[in-house]
Amino acid sequence: MPMSRLFKLLALAAAMIPVSALAEVTFTRDVAPILQAHCQVCHRPDNIAPMSLLTYQDARPWARSIKQQVMQRNMPPWFIDQHVGIRKFKDDPSLSEQEIATVTAWVDAGAPQGKPSDMPPPRQFEDADKWHIGKPDLIVSMPVEYTVKPASSDWWGNFIADSGLTEDRYIKAVETKPTPGGIRVVHHAVTSLVYNDRPEGGTLNEYAVGKNGDIYPEGSGKLIKAGARIRFNMHYHAIGQPITDRTSVAFVFYPKGYQPQHVINTMLSPNNDDLDIPAGADNVRSDAYFKLEKPARLTGYQPHMHNRGKAQCLEAIYPNMTVEQLSCVNRYNFGWQIAYNYADDVTPLLPAGTIIHTTTWHDNSSKNPFNPDSRNWVGFGNRTTDDMSRAWLNFYYLSDEEFKAAVEARNAKQRELSSQR
Numbered sequence: 001m002p003m004s005r006l007f008k009l010l011a012l013a014a015a016m017i018p019v020s021a022l023a024e025v026t027f028t029r030d031v032a033p034i035l036q037a038h039c040q041v042c043h044r045p046d047n048i049a050p051m052s053l054l055t056y057q058d059a060r061p062w063a064r065s066i067k068q069q070v071m072q073r074n075m076p077p078w079f080i081d082q083h084v085g086i087r088k089f090k091d092d093p094s095l096s097e098q099e100i101a102t103v104t105a106w107v108d109a110g111a112p113q114g115k116p117s118d119m120p121p122p123r124q125f126e127d128a129d130k131w132h133i134g135k136p137d138l139i140v141s142m143p144v145e146y147t148v149k150p151a152s153s154d155w156w157g158n159f160i161a162d163s164g165l166t167e168d169r170y171i172k173a174v175e176t177k178p179t180p181g182g183i184r185v186v187h188h189a190v191t192s193l194v195y196n197d198r199p200e201g202g203t204l205n206e207y208a209v210g211k212n213g214d215i216y217p218e219g220s221g222k223l224i225k226a227g228a229r230i231r232f233n234m235h236y237h238a239i240g241q242p243i244t245d246r247t248s249v250a251f252v253f254y255p256k257g258y259q260p261q262h263v264i265n266t267m268l269s270p271n272n273d274d275l276d277i278p279a280g281a282d283n284v285r286s287d288a289y290f291k292l293e294k295p296a297r298l299t300g301y302q303p304h305m306h307n308r309g310k311a312q313c314l315e316a317i318y319p320n321m322t323v324e325q326l327s328c329v330n331r332y333n334f335g336w337q338i339a340y341n342y343a344d345d346v347t348p349l350l351p352a353g354t355i356i357h358t359t360t361w362h363d364n365s366s367k368n369p370f371n372p373d374s375r376n377w378v379g380f381g382n383r384t385t386d387d388m389s390r391a392w393l394n395f396y397y398l399s400d401e402e403f404k405a406a407v408e409a410r411n412a413k414q415r416e417l418s419s420q421r
C-alpha cells in the first residue's frame, strides 16, 4: 500500500474517534457542570445529603463512591426502570448515559482536577424555604411545633389546622414541606382535606425526602371548600440530635371564579391488606386492581411500600383485554418516596373500564439493607415495620367526547412526528 494511502486511512480512523475519548476528562471542565446540574441541590452544606460536592476538594475523596452510585443509578435518586413503559417525565433529574460515562471516565483516570480556569461559576441556590410551585397564595402550617428527641422510636400522628379559607377555591398547585431544619427528621408528611371532622376532601399531597410539589396540568385543579381544615399525617424519624419541625402546606390558586375543566383526584390505590410476606422470603409478589368507571388521564404515579418494598409495576388492562405496561420502579428504595409525573404528551389516556393493575414485590430477606428483622412474618399495617403495597395515582376523569378528542389529537401528533422522520 502506498504510504500516502496508508496515511489517509490512519487520518480517517483518527477522525472517527470522538474527541472526548482522546482528551483527558477533568473535574473542572467536565464533571463540575454535571454535579452542579444534578447533585448539588442536596449535596451542599446543611442539606439532606451527608457530604458536599461543591468543589474539587469536596468531591475528590468521594470519587470511587460517586462512580459506584452513578453507575448503579442510585444517585441522583430516581428509581424508575428507564427501559420499560413510559419514558418521559416532568422534572427527571437522572443522568444520561453520556454523563454517566463522563463521570466514570474521570474516576478511572484518577479523578484529575484539570485547569482551575475551566471551573464554571458556582451555582446559585434558592433559600431552603423556597416553594417549588411558585409564589403561594396560601400557606397553612401545623398548629404546633413537634420536637423529635435525639433517640426515640418512629412516631406517627396527625395534626389538624384550620385553612382559614372563607370561600371555595380551585388550586393549581400544592406543596407540602417541613421547616428547613426539619427536613432531616420528616420521613413523610401527607396532607389531606378535612370537612366536618372527617377526611372527606381527599388527599392533597405527600411530602417525602427529595420530593417537590404537584403542579397540575393547565386547565385542571383541585377544589378546597370554605372552612376546610388540613390534616398533617406525620411520620418522624430520630437522627441522634433534637430537631424541631413545623411542616406547612402551600397552595397556588386559580383566579377567583375560575372553574378548571378537570378536577384532579389523588388516590391511594386499593390495598391488598391480605399482604402475606413470610420470614426471610425474597420476591414476594402481591397484586391489586382498580377499575376506572369513566375515561381518565393518568398524570402521575408514586409507589408506596415500606421497609421490605423492592419493586412495583403499573399496567393498564384495557377493556379489549390488551395489556400495556405503564411504569416499573425496579429499584424501590424505602429512603426515597419519589413521585413520577408523566410529561404532558405521554400521560396515559385510559378508556372507561380500564383496570389499573399494580404488581408489587417485597424482599424480607437479610439481603435487604432496610430490613429491620428478616426473622419476622410481615403483613399489612401503618407502622414502618409493617408493610404496604399501594400506589398514589394522580388522575382526572374525561367525558367520552373529551377522551375521543384527546386520543385523536395524540394520534395526529404521532402521525406528524413519524412523517417528519
Ligand code: HEC
Residues within 6 Å of the ligand: 034, 035, 038, 039, 040, 041, 042, 043, 048, 049, 050, 062, 065, 066, 067, 069, 070, 075, 076, 077, 093, 095, 210, 335
Ligand atoms: C435529592 C437529593 C440528592 C441528589 C439530587 C443527589 N444526592 Fe447523593 N445522596 C443524597 C442523600 C440523602 C444521601 C445519603 C444516602 C441516602 O439517603 O440515600 C446521598 C448519598 C450519596 C453518596 C454515598 C455517600 C456515602 O456515604 O457513601 C454518593 C457518592 C452520592 N450521594 C453522590 C451523588 C451524586 C454524584 C449525585 C448527582 C449525580 C447525587 N448524589 C445526587 C441526596 C442526594
